[in-house]
Every structure is written in structure tokens, then in C-alpha cells.
Amino acid sequence: MSDVITLTLRAPVARRLEVEGIAPNALATLDESDIARLPVWDGPHTVPLGDVFQVRGGRSDRVRVSGDLSMIDAVGAGMTAGELQVEGSVGRYAGTRMAGGVLRVAGDAGYGAGLEMTGGLLDIAGNAGDRLGAGRLAAARGMAGGEIVVRGNAGAEIGATMRRGTVVVAGDAGPRAGLGMIAGNVIVLGRAGEDAGRFNKRGTIAVFGRVSVPSTYRFACTYCPPHIAVTVAHLRTHRRLVIADDEPTARFRRYSGDMAELGRGEILARGEEP
Amino acid sequence: MRRFPSARAPDVQIRGVAIEDTFAEAFGMRGARVIITARDTRWAVEAAREMTGFATSVIACKVEAGIERELAPSETPDGRPGVSVLLFTMDSESLAKRLIERIGQTVLTCVTTACFDGLPDADERMSIGKSLRVFGDGFQGSKVINGERYWRIPVMEGEFLVQESFGKVKGVGGGNFLILAESDEAALGAAQAAVDAMRGAPGVVLPFPGGIVRSGSKVGGKRHKFMIATTNDAYAPTLRALTPSLLPNGVNAALEIVLDGLDAPSIAAAMRVGIDAACRAGVHSISAGNYGGKLGPHHFHLRKIMDEGTAA
Known part of the structure; x- marks a missing residue:
């Protein structure tokens, strides 16, 4: 048993590999040699994990991965517990369907990070691609729990069809944030792209920078949303995000919508003037 | 309440004030900590005062409550100024009812406030927000x-935010000590000093007005049998000539400090601070109320408490 299992990429990866199922909770029961024999998908075939990564340690739910994993997909997918720290960027679908534990990515994350996750924390220090915390295309539900924090920018359609949970983007978000949201929270500390909140049922989209509110939303009032104050205090305290000190009393314009759907959702736009 | 001092105990004094060889007898209660925040301290305190109003004794108020302390923005869940309030009931079931009543009538109604659980680590949970939510009428x-x-x-005004789940712990009610003084002025001065010293003690509240009780009571009544509690005639100076008085010669006034706490060590720590502050000129002795150890499982021996303070 070791404190931390370390996986070090042996050589740069030229084509896409997939490591779904190689999660801290799974590695916690395996020795070093067993871990090295785990399958990594290379197209329709598998190769041993030990051929791709140098494995050190075993029987620990703390895993550290070194190297540029931007061509490796599904890092931390399905994890239910433990801590997975990636000291670089990751490919597509990082943290997909994760249900617990903490996945930290020191670099960027590709398309579909946190796709359909139900619990745990996905913390991305760099930027995230499209459909962060969303569902698979045409899936009825996206993210259903947990928390995603992106300290850089994020791509299009973040939080699309999400049902529960919170997606936080410290930078800017791309177009169609919260597309078809059922519920949950999308918090954008920077600007949000066009068409935020389309077909939103009961979700909250809070934008601290500029946001263009669709015409299917109706202005309600300007006020201090108390749940945003709690969210900001949580992000500042537990996620170490730098947010302006006046946030507990910050005013937001509340728009109810999408009236093309239930109309029980909201876009909260920081500031008293559009 | 009666006191049961042991015979021939050696004299113990603090700055000339005798600490009687007796103990305060306290009983188990269920406690909750409610955190009220607001736009500024004024409104958090306003809500907290309303919430803790008419909450001196479970005998008639159904709940005992008090303000524990004010909270800095960095200590509250929403980063705003706040106040922590402790509430206690005799049984487990009624605590949730009292919280729902009091949060609903005194915090929900107070401008800019929000309401949070102050016992996040408590295993026992009460569903509070779920009951209060229906005021929203579906919205x-x-x-x-x-x-x-x-x-x-x-x-x-906007939105009232209330947490769904509040913690509940086994607390202690009825910790107390008596200040026996040469005059009513000396008794009040000592009691005020004690309250000031205990203010902000963690996990403890003083549920009576200003933290002080002048109407110490005994169980039941001699003449009015229907009464749950009646005046503690043994400590009423005007009855010295009419009743078996427990007031020493030279004592003309007695005041009681009652403490409820989230646990016994918190009460003992607060009593130590309060008794020490009460030992001042004009005070004859410090005593405590008990029932001979037959009613409450928590016994706070005055001398032991003060000795532990000295040792610390």
C-alpha cells in the first residue's frame, strides 16, 4: 500500500486513447502489477496501462498522473471516490459520469468534461471545451449532481440539459450556456456567449459579466439573490476563487424564463443596468 | 430550588466572597444553533432579538433561547454579518416545531435576513426549510x-433563504449560580458583571432578561397547588422572618444566573468566568440551586469548577 499511486506518461501519445474505468476507487484495491495490466482502449483494441504509463504504487485512492494527456480521453470517468490529480491537460470526457471523489486537472480539459456526472468535484485549472457538464447529444439529462469549477474559460453549451449540480466558470463561457437546462446552477464569473438559457426549465444561470438575455425571458426585478451570496462565499472559501468583496450585497437583474418552456428558470445578470 | 451544602466544608473565598460548597443541578435538553444573517448587523440582531423573545423558561414559553454571539461576515455561510442563536427544548420532537414557528414568524418576516444551520456536524437533523417553504405558495x-x-x-423585498436541514444535539439546561449580596445594588452590579463576562461564551446562552433572574423559583406551590413553580421563598429577603430562609445574615438581595448550553463543559467554562466576575465588593457569597441531585443528571459543583479554573 502506498500513499499515492503515480502514473507517468512514458511517451507523447499520437492518437486518441481511452482510460475509462481507471479511477481512484478502482485502483485502491489493486497492486502495482495489477494496475499496469488494466486495459487502455486504443481504437477497437486494448493495450496494458503499463505500456502507456509508468506505474508506481498501489492500493491507494489517491492517484497522481503526470504528462500531457490531451490525447487521452475519459480520464477519471466513472470515479466514485478518492482523488485523481492530473498534472497536465486531459482529452475529451474527463470525469464523465463521475459520482464522487475529486478530479483535479492542472491544465485544460477537452470536449464533454463532467458529462452526465452525478457527484463529486471536477476542478479544472485551465480552460474547458464544449458541453462541459452537459449530457450526451440527444440525451434527456445532463449533469445530475456534483460541482464543476473551471478557472479559465469554457466552450459552448456548458450545462446543457443539466438536472442538478453546479457548473462554475471563472472566465468566459461560450454560446448557448445552459441550453435546455432542467435545473441546477451555471455560474459564469466572466461573460456568457449568445443565446444563454435557451429552453431552460428551472435552472439558474448567473452571469457576472455581460450576457445577452434571449427575448423569451421576462425582466422581473433588480435585487440581491441570497443564494448567489451563499454560492460566492462557498467558492471563495472552499474553491479559493478570487471574487470581488462586495458580492454578498451585489445586485443582479432577474429575468424569468425560458417562457418557451416552463418559465421557472432564471438568468441573473450582474449589475443594475443592462 | 433548594441548595444542599455539605456540612463542615472548609471556607473557600474569591476576593473575600465565599463560594459555597454546593452544586447547580441541570438537566438534559435538546439544542439547536441558528445563524441569522442580514445586510448589516442591525437587522441580524433585530431578528435574533425577536427570535429569542418570550423564551426564558420552558415552563411557559415552550422553549429557552438566547443570543450566543455576533458573527463576522467571514464566519457566516453567505459572507454577511450574522448572529448565532441557541434554542433549547425539553424533548426532541418539539425543537423542530419551535424552530419552524420562530424562524417563520421572526426571521422570515425581518428585512434582508437569511437563516442557516449552525450545527453542521450534528448527526441528528431536523427538516425546517421544507416546512417553511410552503409560505412561497408554489413559487x-x-x-x-x-x-x-x-x-x-x-x-x-426579494427572497428569503433558509437552509433545509438543521442540526440537533443533546444539550444541558438549568446551569445556574446565585449571587447573595448585601444590597440589591450590589447584587445587580455583580450579576451584570457576570453576564458581561459570560457574553459570547461559546455554546452557552443566558435565556432570562439581560441574563439575570430575580424570580428564582421552587418546584410547585405550598398554597397554590396547581402551580408548576412558585417563588423561591427561601431566598426572598422580605420573607426572611416568615419562612425557613437560606439567606445568610447581612444578605438583603439574591439574583440568579441561569445558563443553557450545547454541552456541560461549555456551561462549566461560562460559570467559571461568570462567578469570578461576580466576586466583588458587596457580594457575600455565591451559591447554586439544586434538588439534592435527584432531578438532573448534570451537577456543576461550584468549588470544583473554580478550582479547575485556577488549575488551568
């Missing part, structure tokens, strides 16, 4: 933030 909504559910209830 309410909930948010889960960092694993905790909060209810958003629309009000005319």
Missing part, C-alpha cells in the same frame, strides 16, 4: 450549494 424553489439544500422563498 418557492430550492438550490443545493456544496451539498446543502436551501429554500428560496419569494417575499416582497
Whole structure:
């Protein structure tokens, strides 16, 4: 048993590999040699994990991965517990369907990070691609729990069809944030792209920078949303995000919508003037 | 209450004030800590005062409550100024009812406030926000933030936010000590000093007005049998000539400090601070109320408490 299992990429990866199922909770029961024999998908075939990564340690739910994993997909997918720290960027679908534990990515994350996750924390220090915390295309539900924090920018359609949970983007978000949201929270500390909140049922989209509110939303009032104050205090305290000190009393314009759907959702736009 | 001093105990004094060889007898209660925040301290305190009003004794108020302390923005869940309030009931079931009543009538109604659980580590939980949410008449909504559910209830000023789940712990009620003084002025001065010293003690509240009780009581009544509690005639100076008095010669006034706490060590620590502050000129002795150890499982021996303070 070791404190931390370390996986070090042996050589740069030229084509896409997939490591779904190689999660801290799974590695916690395996020795070093067993871990090295785990399958990594290379197209329709598998190769041993030990051929791709140098494995050190075993029987620990703390895993550290070194190297540029931007061509490796599904890092931390399905994890239910433990801590997975990636000291670089990751490919597509990082943290997909994760249900617990903490996945930290020191670099960027590709398309579909946190796709359909139900619990745990996905913390991305760099930027995230499209459909962060969303569902698979045409899936009825996206993210259903947990928390995603992106300290850089994020791509299009973040939080699309999400049902529960919170997606936080410290930078800017791309177009169609919260597309078809059922519920949950999308918090954008920077600007949000066009068409935020389309077909939103009961979700909250809070934008601290500029946001263009669709015409299917109706202005309600300007006020201090108390749940945003709690969210900001949580992000500042537990996620170490730098947010302006006046946030507990910050005013937001509340728009109810999408009236093309239930109309029980909201876009909260920081500031008293559009 | 009666006191049962042991015979021939050696004299113990603090700055010339005798500490009687007796103990305060306290009983188990169920306690909750409620955190009220507001736009500024003024409104958090206002709500807290309303919430802790008419909450001196479970005999008639159904709940005992008090302000524990004011909280800095860095200590509250929403980063605003706040106040922590402790509430206690005799039984487990009624604590949730009292919280729902009092949060609903005194915090929900108070401008700019929000209401949070102050015992996040308590294993026993009470569903509070779920009951209060219906004031929203279907327009309410909930948010889960960092694993905790909060209810958003629309009000005319914006939204009232209340946490869904509040913790409940086995607390202690009825910790007490008596200040026996040469005059009413000396008794009040000592009692005020004690309250000031105990203010902000963690996990403890003083539920009576200003933290001081002048109407110490005994169980039942001699003449009015229907009464649950009547005046503690043994400590009433005007009855010295009419009743078996426990007031020493030279004592003309007695005041009681009653403490409720989330646990016994918190009460003992507060009593130590309060008794020490009460030992001043004009005070004859410090005593405590008990029932001979037959009613309450928690016994706070005055001399032991003060000795531990000295040792510390």
C-alpha cells in the first residue's frame, strides 16, 4: 500500500486513447502489477496501462498522473471516490459520469468534461471545451449532481440539459450556456456567449459579466439573490476563487424564463443596468 | 430550588466572597444553533432579538433561547454579518416545531435576513426549510450549494433563504449560580458583571432578561397547588422572618444566573468566568440551586469548577 499511486506518461501519445474505468476507487484495491495490466482502449483494441504509463504504487485512492494527456480521453470517468490529480491537460470526457471523489486537472480539459456526472468535484485549472457538464447529444439529462469549477474559460453549451449540480466558470463561457437546462446552477464569473438559457426549465444561470438575455425571458426585478451570496462565499472559501468583496450585497437583474418552456428558470445578470 | 451544602466544608473565598460548597443541578435538553444573517448587523440582531423573545423558561414559553454571539461576515455561510442563536427544548420532537414557528414568524418576516444551520456536524437533523417553504405558495424553489439544500422563498423585498436541514444535539439546561449580596445594588452590579463576562461564551446562552433572574423559583406551590413553580421563598429577603430562609445574615438581595448550553463543559467554562466576575465588593457569597441531585443528571459543583479554573 502506498500513499499515492503515480502514473507517468512514458511517451507523447499520437492518437486518441481511452482510460475509462481507471479511477481512484478502482485502483485502491489493486497492486502495482495489477494496475499496469488494466486495459487502455486504443481504437477497437486494448493495450496494458503499463505500456502507456509508468506505474508506481498501489492500493491507494489517491492517484497522481503526470504528462500531457490531451490525447487521452475519459480520464477519471466513472470515479466514485478518492482523488485523481492530473498534472497536465486531459482529452475529451474527463470525469464523465463521475459520482464522487475529486478530479483535479492542472491544465485544460477537452470536449464533454463532467458529462452526465452525478457527484463529486471536477476542478479544472485551465480552460474547458464544449458541453462541459452537459449530457450526451440527444440525451434527456445532463449533469445530475456534483460541482464543476473551471478557472479559465469554457466552450459552448456548458450545462446543457443539466438536472442538478453546479457548473462554475471563472472566465468566459461560450454560446448557448445552459441550453435546455432542467435545473441546477451555471455560474459564469466572466461573460456568457449568445443565446444563454435557451429552453431552460428551472435552472439558474448567473452571469457576472455581460450576457445577452434571449427575448423569451421576462425582466422581473433588480435585487440581491441570497443564494448567489451563499454560492460566492462557498467558492471563495472552499474553491479559493478570487471574487470581488462586495458580492454578498451585489445586485443582479432577474429575468424569468425560458417562457418557451416552463418559465421557472432564471438568468441573473450582474449589475443594475443592462 | 433548594441548595444542599455539605456540612463542615472548609471556607473557600474569591476576593473575600465565599463560594459555597454546593452544586447547580441541570438537566438534559435538546439544542439547536441558528445563524441569522442580514445586510448589516442591525437587522441580524433585530431578528435574533425577536427570535429569542418570550423564551426564558420552558415552563411557559415552550422553549429557552438566547443570543450566543455576533458573527463576522467571514464566519457566516453567505459572507454577511450574522448572529448565532441557541434554542433549547425539553424533548426532541418539539425543537423542530419551535424552530419552524420562530424562524417563520421572526426571521422570515425581518428585512434582508437569511437563516442557516449552525450545527453542521450534528448527526441528528431536523427538516425546517421544507416546512417553511410552503409560505412561497408554489413559487418557492430550492438550490443545493456544496451539498446543502436551501429554500428560496419569494417575499416582497426579494427572497428569503433558509437552509433545509438543521442540526440537533443533546444539550444541558438549568446551569445556574446565585449571587447573595448585601444590597440589591450590589447584587445587580455583580450579576451584570457576570453576564458581561459570560457574553459570547461559546455554546452557552443566558435565556432570562439581560441574563439575570430575580424570580428564582421552587418546584410547585405550598398554597397554590396547581402551580408548576412558585417563588423561591427561601431566598426572598422580605420573607426572611416568615419562612425557613437560606439567606445568610447581612444578605438583603439574591439574583440568579441561569445558563443553557450545547454541552456541560461549555456551561462549566461560562460559570467559571461568570462567578469570578461576580466576586466583588458587596457580594457575600455565591451559591447554586439544586434538588439534592435527584432531578438532573448534570451537577456543576461550584468549588470544583473554580478550582479547575485556577488549575488551568
